[in-house]
Amino acid sequence: MSRAKVVFLGAPGTGKGTQAKKLSAKYGLPHISTGDILRNAVKMGTDLGMKAKSIMDRGELVPDEVILGIIKNRLAKPDCKKGFLLDGFPRTLAQAEGFDRLDSVNCAIQIDVPSDVLVKRLVLRRTCSSCGAMYHLEYHPPRVEGVCDICGAALVQREDDSESVVKSRFRVYVEKTEPLIGYYRQKGVLYNVDGNQDIETVFSEIVQIIEAAGEVNDEG
Ligand code: AMP
Numbered sequence: 001m002s003r004a005k006v007v008f009l010g011a012p013g014t015g016k017g018t019q020a021k022k023l024s025a026k027y028g029l030p031h032i033s034t035g036d037i038l039r040n041a042v043k044m045g046t047d048l049g050m051k052a053k054s055i056m057d058r059g060e061l062v063p064d065e066v067i068l069g070i071i072k073n074r075l076a077k078p079d080c081k082k083g084f085l086l087d088g089f090p091r092t093l094a095q096a097e098g099f100d101r102l103d104s105v106n107c108a109i110q111i112d113v114p115s116d117v118l119v120k121r122l123v124l125r126r127t128c129s130s131c132g133a134m135y136h137l138e139y140h141p142p143r144v145e146g147v148c149d150i151c152g153a154a155l156v157q158r159e160d161d162s163e164s165v166v167k168s169r170f171r172v173y174v175e176k177t178e179p180l181i182g183y184y185r186q187k188g189v190l191y192n193v194d195g196n197q198d199i200e201t202v203f204s205e206i207v208q209i210i211e212a213a214g215e216v217n218d219e220g
Helices: 016-027 034-044 047-057 064-075 093-102 115-123 163-177 179-187 199-212
Strands: 004-009 031-033 083-087 107-112 125-128 134-136 190-194
Touching: 004 016, 004 179, 016 031, 016 083, 016 107, 016 199, 031 034, 031 064, 034 047, 034 064, 034 083, 047 064, 064 093, 093 179, 107 179, 107 199, 115 125, 115 163, 163 179, 179 190, 190 199
Parallel strands: 004 083, 004 107, 031 083, 107 190
Antiparallel strands: 125 134
């Protein structure tokens, strides 16, 4: 069976990370989130983190060469041999083209959600400062306010989930990332999913797409 090489397309808050985590657990494929890698670099205070922080706080994009360097290093690790789930990458045409020089994509999954629903999802989103578990103050609140159900650490709002930054992230998405839909459609690997449904329904639709494409073996 060929390797599952999946990218997720979709505006911020469409559920790319949630779905990629679930697929990673089901198929044993690495979930590679450039946003998580950058947030981790910020937390560790590395050179990369120091350069990226102010860009991320404004909702803008980290330069393509930096991102391509991160991806190149990550793909060289042995766990990527049987495939990968890319979440938040590529975000520009230059990243997609740069990636095609390193490897290829056989499933680009575009998750669609109306923008008014997305603003509400992001602004009310909270993340565990320790294990990364995600909550939503209205749809999936923690049992105890401000505390992670799983590990007990404090919940925080991502700095870029404030309303003004969310708006600029959407603008950047429309301008820089949406053109990738046409790019992958032209390659014949684009699949569309309605993300305005519950998490499990979206998940089962994505599983069907990936399995119909014949790209994965269930580890479960
Ligand atoms: P995310 O968690 O994917 O929403 O990413 C959070 C922030 O990290 C973005 O708003 C960007 O500032 C930065 N970032 C993540 N992935 C990329 C990428 N592929 N290209 C440029 N910037 C990125």
